[in-house]
Amino acid sequence: MLESLQHLATGFTIAATIHNLFYCLMGTIVGTLIGVLPGIGPIAGIALLIPATFGLHPTSAIIMLAGIYYGAMYGGSTTSILLNVPGETASVITCIDGYQMAQKGRAGPALAICAIGSFIAGTIGLFGLVFLAPPLAQAALAFGPPEYFSLMVFGFVVLSNVTGASLLKALMMAIVGLIIGTIGLDPVTGDARFTFGSIYLLGGIEFVAVAIGLFGIGEVLINVEKPAGMLEQRVLIPRLRELYPTLRDIKRSIGPILRGAGIGFGVGLVPGPAPVIATYSSYMIERKISKTPDDFGKGAIEGVAGPESANNSACQAAFIPLFVLGIPFAPPTAILLGALLIHGVSPGPLMISLHPGLFWGVVASMYIGNFILLVLNLPFVPLFANILRIPKKILLPLIILFCITGMFTVNNSVFDIWVMLLLGGIGFLMRKWAYEGAPLLLALVLGPKLEVAFRQSLMISHGDFGFFFNRPISMAFLLATMIFLVIPLIRVIFKKTMKGGGRQ
Amino acid sequence: MLKKIMIGLLATFILLVSIPLQAAEFPTKEVQIIIPWAAGGATDLIFRALAATTGQYLGKAVVVVNKPGGGSAVGYTEGMKAQPDGYTLTSAVNPLTILPHQVKTAYTYKDFEPVINVVSDPSMFLLRSDSPWKSLKEFLDYAKKNPNMITVGNSGAGGGVHLVALAFEAATGVKFNHIPFSGGGPSVTAILGGHINAVSVSPPEGIEHVKAGKLKIIALFAEKRFEMFPDVPTVKEQGIDFVMGMWRGLVAPKGTPPDVIKKLHDAFKQGMDDPVFRKNAKDMVVNLHYLGPEAYGKLMASEHELYGKLLKEIKK
Amino acid sequence: MKRDEIIVGMVIFLFGAATALLSLRMPIGTFRMAGTGLFPLCLGILLMILSAAFVLKLFLQHKKIFTPKETIVKAPGTIKQIVLFVGTLGLATLFFNKLGYPLIAFLLIVALLRILGMKRWTWNILLSLVTAITSYFLFVQWLKIPLPKGWIGL
Structure with missing residues (x-):
């Protein structure tokens, strides 16, 4: 503990040089910008800037590239809030409220509140990174295929109906998401599924295309269908003193932020779609424990503060497996790994002892970066909020251009734009009949991993289903899932016998 | 009014589309390399580094464009369909000679002109350091006595290292239980956690953990030993004539003029010999292995045949 | 409205059925050694069950069900507007590679603004030009994203 603090102090002397501060600032600015633009996520941002870091000292280079990653997490929620366009997996939930x-x-x-929550959660995540990194990374290794399967089942069952609307509709959408997730090469046998001979479908459907389509394009189409008079209108214009949260907002948000930070950090350590599970879980928990659950989906600040914080601390936690094991659990850390390799630093069990200056310098720079981001983002709030002053008939074409450009940059693929437009049409219809997009997106992310883990487990165990139950972590998740399923059932039966029929 | 505008716009579209592109002397503009995978993978990093040094020798910039999707089919199809003028190259890696056997692709390696091979990495099997098998002989003896019991992870069904494992089975007469993962990272994680017995990888995957003593190389399918681990013998030294690995080079669409190929080859060769690139490659722990167009073409042809044979055996 | 909801439920049922039928063409295997088609087959069947339950529930329900508010708006002219809007998006995507990014950006904004009722041409063109140029510099020049250059070669 004390030792870590000493190292951290050394780290600060490295990170606080003018040189490194400059690169930290650059990284966070670029990160915020690409986070704000939909489509261009941290992956593309880091990849584009790797060649620019060739001449730099490795520490400066990684400080800048890491800044892009967590900076993008700050910016990611902006378009979700303003335009209902989620730029990446992590900001889908933020769209809702x-x-x-x-x-x-x-x-x-x-x-x-996004910026404040991100700052607090980011700082908490960093503390975890400094003091708990090595033991936590070892714990993450305990997750093999069966544990993974049980975790996915748990996540799927618990989070499917995240918004609490019609359960049957949510389940149907989740299954549709799972079916969309099976498109492409079967990860176990390598055979093609539902590709209809198209090479573009071999790699599966791009998540971002579905997210931007269902939410962003769908919302635009809903607006376009309205009569011309309504397009002249603007969104309610905020008054100046309403630009920043009130004391009451802060009070309501502090609990969700802290809980979100905890959830995010825990989930972030587990390989796989951490941002999705973390943000969905946080939203679910806040809705469940809220005294006014009916506010959720209608603009509850808790529904923004919790998931955004969860996302940021998950992002900090993702650095642990990267630095300690040298294994990226998520695509953005995969590209950071590449950047480290190209600078002659191989992350892994030896990294902290071989390159202490780099490790602690980068960690210290993240503290500084988080602070820079807060200072950077808060003044932008009025600027961004004023985007909504633009009349809708001008705003909608701009959103479309924004979505198309962003979509193309993900894979440099026009096919993805078609997918996005198609899903936009479907999203439009779903909106009309009150089907939720969130369960579909969750299923799309978890589905393929669930299937692979299931089949891997049975391959390892030679077809023995007991494998899922005689491993403690796996067993615990399955048990929790069972309890979750049984309790409401008992409650319903209980209510029915008492009152003779429930609400729905 | 609106109708008129739409017609006008449509007319503009058609007019613009019908004007052909003008070709000119080589190289008058930047050359692009299509990477059929997402940014950040080994292939992407190697060619980004090579592009950075080659530009100065070519006289024009070399830019990398990622076209991921379809397990590399999307990128290769685009590379194949590109104008054969030398301005669009594609990075050719093992899957170019694997995927066409698995699914119907529009291309095979024959639709490309080889330009240069840049990297060849030997494949290897890794075990946990605390695993009961101390030598290759013990490992194989156990596998022989207990067919289908040793779980061997790979980075994806039908992927390069999976086929290496299958070929090794055939060469030694044993049977493993192959477990596919989605990428090299997850498969290495699984062996570190002890969820599988062995893993088939290609550097730089797992190298750090070998250095740290968490994993050990049980079988190295190389011609010669690693400089970094001089104590680890190759399987060839131990009496099994088996060498396999991953190669990464550059190809151009079929029909690219030979003088353009030569210009490109010379520039990339110089880029490869550039000390900056050599240092980058060393840092990334990749094994530079130069092959000219002819030798590279032969390599792809023999690999194509080998993978075809292996994949037929899995289907059985 | 109830009738429409039932139709939507049936469409979902058909989607499930199609999935199940298509996956029957793939190797199914057993649960112990799952084949390629097993997982999608289960999903297809599950979706059929759920949507059947949904439709059945609607039939049995006598009360008026919840009507989403978006469906209430039905003004003449909006259908035409949305068809034109979507058609323009399709055209822009179709010619995305051929015409190149800056030109597509400009033409797309011009067309969409017009469809959404921007009457003044001067304003329309000016706004579209500014947008196209700004996004070109942001994405292509500064962020170096390989957007298609197309015919104009920018």
């Missing part, structure tokens, strides 16, 4: 807040003229508080 964030966009509703913006529609009610409370875009300012929503954006501000």
Whole structure:
């Protein structure tokens, strides 16, 4: 503990040089920018800037590239809140209440609480990174295929109906998401599934295309269908004193932020789609424990503060397996690994002892970077909130251009734009009949991993189903899933016998 | 009014599309390399580094464009369909000669002109350091006595290292239980956690853990030993004539003029010999292995045949 | 509205059925050694069951069900507007590679603004030009994203 603090102090002397501060600032600015633009996520951002770091000292290079990664997490929620366009997996949930807040003229508080929550959660995540990194990384290794399968089942069952609307509709959408997730090469046998001979479908459907389509394009189409008179309108314009959160907002958010940070950090250590599970879980928990659960989906600030914080601390936690094991659990850390390799630093069990200056310098720079981001983001809140002053007939074409450009940059593929437009049409219809997009997206992310883990487990165990139950972690998740399923059932039966029929 | 505008716009579209592109002397503009995978993988990094040094020798910039999707089919199809003028190259890696056997692709390696091979990495099997098998002989003896019991991870069904494992089975007459993972990272994680017995990888995957003493190389399918681990014998030294690995080079669409290929080859060769690139490659722990167009073409042809044979055996 | 909801439920049922049928063409295997088609087959069947339950529930329900508010708006002219809007998006995507990014950006904004009722041409063109140029510099020049250059070669 004390030793870590000493190392951290050394790290600060490295990170606080003018030179490194400059690169930290550059990284966080670029990160915020690419986070704000949909489509261009941290992956593309880091890849584009790797060649620019060739001449730099490795520490400066990694400080800058890491800044892009966590900077993008700050910016990621902006378009979700303002335009209902999620730029990446992590900001899907933010769309639900964030966009509703913006529609009610409370875009300012929503954006501000994102920045504040991200800062607090990022700092908590960093503390975890400094003091707990090595033991936690070892713990993460305990997750093999069966544990993974049980975790996915748990996540799937618990989080499917995250918004609490019609359960049957949510389940149907989740299954549709799972089916979409099976498109492409079967990861176990390598055979093609539902590709209809198209090479573009071999790699599966791009998640970002589905996310931007269902939410962003769908929302635009809903607006276009409205009569011309309504397009002249603007969204409710916020008054100046409503640009920042009130004391009441802060009070309501502090619990969700802290809980979100905890959830995010825990989930972030597990390989796989951490941002999705973390943000969905946080939203689910906040809705469950809220005294006014009916506010959720209509612009509850807790529904923005919790998931955004969870996302940021998950992002910090993702550095642990990268630095300690040298194994990236998520695509953005995979590209950071590449950047480290190209600079002659191989992350792994030896990295902290072989390159202490780099490791502690980068960690210290993240503290500084988080602070820079807060200072950088808060003044932008009024600027961004004012985007909503633009009349809709001008705003909608701009959103479309934004979505198309962003979509193309993900894979440099026009096919993805087609997918996005198609899903936009489907999203439009779903909106009309009150089907939720969130369960579909969750299933799309978890589905393929669930299937692979299931089949891997049975291959390892030679077809023995007991494998899932005689491993403690796996068993625990399955048990929790069972309890979760049984309790409401008992409650329903209980209610029915008492009252003779429930609400729905 | 609106109708008129739409017609006008459509007319503009058609007019613009019908004007052909003008070709000119080589190289008058930047050359692009298509990477059929997402940014950040080994292939992507190697060619980004090579592009950075080659530009100065070519006289024009070399840019990397990622076209991921379809397990590399999307990128190769685009590379194949590109104008054969030398301005669009594609990075050719083992899957170019594997995927066409698995699914119907629009291309095979024959639709490309080889330009240069840059990297060849030997494949290897890794075990946990605390595993019961101390030598290759013990490992194989156990495998022989207990067919289908040793779990061997790979980075994806039908992928390069999976086929290496299958070929090794055939060469030694044993049977493993192959477990596919989605990439080299997850398969290495699984062996570190002890969820599988062995893993088939290609550097730089797992090298750090070998250095740290967590994993050990039980079988090295190389011609000669690693400089980094001089104590680890190759399987060839131990009496099994088996050498396999991953190669990464550059190809151009079929029909690219020979003088353009030569210009490109010379520039990339110089880029490869550039000390900056050599240092980058060393840092990334990749094994530079130069092959000219002819030798590279032969390599791809023999690999194509080998993978075809192996994949037929899995289907049985 | 109830009738429409039932139709939507049936469409979902058909989607499930199609999935199940298509996956029957793949090797199914057993649960112990799952084949390629097993997982999608289960999903297809599950979706059929759920959507059947959904439709059945609607039939049995006598009360008026919840009507989403978006469906209420039905003004003449909006159908035409949305068809034009979507058609323009399709055209822009179709010619994305051929015409190149800056030109597509400009033409797309011009067309969409017009469709959404931007009457003044001067304003329309000016706004589109500014947008196209700004996004070109942001994405192509500064972020160096390989967007298609197309015919104009920018």
